[in-house]
Amino acid sequence: MKDDQPDIAAILSGDTQEFSRLVDSYKNVVFTVALRMMKNREEAEEVAQDTFIKVYKSLLQFKGDSKLSTWIYRITYNTCLDRLKKIKKDLNKLAIEDIQGFEIKSVDDALEGMVKSERAILVRKCIEKLPPKDAALMTLFYLEEKSLAELGEILTMSENSVKVGLFRARGRFGKIVKQYLEPETIENYG
Amino acid sequence: MDDQKELEELMEKIFEVDQLDVPPSNFTYSVLNRLAVERKEKLIYSPLLPKWLLVIIGVFILILTYVVLGVFAVDSAESSYNLSFYEATSWLSHSLVKIDISNVLGYSLLAMGLMICVQAFVINKRYGTRTTASI
Numbered sequence: 001m002k003d004d005q006p007d008i009a010a011i012l013s014g015d016t017q018e019f020s021r022l023v024d025s026y027k028n029v030v031f032t033v034a035l036r037m038m039k040n041r042e043e044a045e046e047v048a049q050d051t052f053i054k055v056y057k058s059l060l061q062f063k064g065d066s067k068l069s070t071w072i073y074r075i076t077y078n079t080c081l082d083r084l085k086k087i088k089k090d091l092n093k094l095a096i097e098d099i100q101g102f103e104i105k106s107v108d109d110a111l112e113g114m115v116k117s118e119r120a121i122l123v124r125k126c127i128e129k130l131p132p133k134d135a136a137l138m139t140l141f142y143l144e145e146k147s148l149a150e151l152g153e154i155l156t157m158s159e160n161s162v163k164v165g166l167f168r169a170r171g172r173f174g175k176i177v178k179q180y181l182e183p184e185t186i187e188n189y190g
Numbered sequence: 191m192d193d194q195k196e197l198e199e200l201m202e203k204i205f206e207v208d209q210l211d212v213p214p215s216n217f218t219y220s221v222l223n224r225l226a227v228e229r230k231e232k233l234i235y236s237p238l239l240p241k242w243l244l245v246i247i248g249v250f251i252l253i254l255t256y257v258v259l260g261v262f263a264v265d266s267a268e269s270s271y272n273l274s275f276y277e278a279t280s281w282l283s284h285s286l287v288k289i290d291i292s293n294v295l296g297y298s299l300l301a302m303g304l305m306i307c308v309q310a311f312v313i314n315k316r317y318g319t320r321t322t323a324s325i
Contacts, residue, residue: 016222023218031213045213052221053228104196111203120207142205170197177204 005068011059023052026069029144030076036139037080037132047083051076066153070146074154077136084132107174110181126176134169141166239314247310254303258296 006022007015030051035044054075062071111119127135133155140146140154148159148166155162214220291299 016225019225020218020222023221027213027217028210031217032211035211045217048213048217049221049224053224056225104193104200108196108200108203111200116207119204120209123204123208138201138205142201143208143210167194170201173204174197174200 008059008062019056026072030072033073033076033136033139034080036127036135038083039128047079051079054079070150070153073140077154080132107178107181122177122180126173126180129176130173134172137165137169138173239310247306251303251307254299257291258300
């Protein structure tokens with residue numbers, strides 16, 4: 001994608017074709033982050049569209065200090081937060097209550113016994129249970145392979161806070177995975 | 191510390207199968223459509239001729255009419271009605287009639303004024319709006 005960066009100057013001069021190229025380049029990540037934060041497909045689509053409208057409107061303010069992707073993901077993240085506040089969804093509420101600690105080894109062993117597609121389903125189900133901020137953090141870190149510095153820019157926090165946030169998010173995610181891998185759940189996976 | 195390392199490795203393993211979600215196929219079209227609608231709403235209509243210019247033209251025509259009427263009034267000064275009409279005109283026309291304007295020039299100025307007036311009206315009506323869009 002880096003070699004095929006959309007031409008910002010062309011977009012600013014009103015080239016909608018070029019803007020559609022930008023949307024095509026980033027829509028999957030923007031939609032994924034929105035979906036994992038909003039936990040609802042319709043809302044995620046709306047937020048993702050809002051994000052690109054905002055991107056278009058404020059493209060003139062993009063100075064190129066950061067990567068275009070970082071800038072777009074920051075707009076995505078903030079748009080999601082605004083929408084969540086608007087619909088008064090609790091940003092920190094963990095859907096699974098009272099999750100006990102877990103043994104990494106047992107989860108690892110259980111994962112070994114699952115095929116790739118089953119693991120993919122498991123990840124999606126578990127991410128759905130993560131609080132929105134954790135979901136965004138984990139998605140951008142593992143899927144987009146953003147560095148701590150870039151994550152800090154996107155989430156407007158220091159690198160250290162990102163590190164701590166990631167550590168906590170991993171812990172919470174591991175506990176959610178463990179709950180999904182309880183014997184009865186494993187039976188459901190077949 | 192080991193636990194943290196193991197947890198990181200576990201996460202790597204879990205997320206290596208994770209994939210991006212895909213929005214509906216018409217997503218880009220919807221974005222562009224929304225953008226087009228928003229841009230249309232933001233169209234600003236401004237008259238081709240600004241108001242101040244119309245006022246200036248109006249004042250010019252008014253002055254011109256006074257002057258021409260003044261000339262006519264002077265020409266037929268014998269008529270008491272016209273004389274009183276002449277006196278009733280403003281101080282501006284009163285002072286302007288001191289400038290010697292021939293009938294031909296007076297008619298020409300009136301015709302030109304009317305022409306400008308009609309043209310301004312027609313042009314304004316025809317191309318009365320120009321659109322400017324802001325991002």
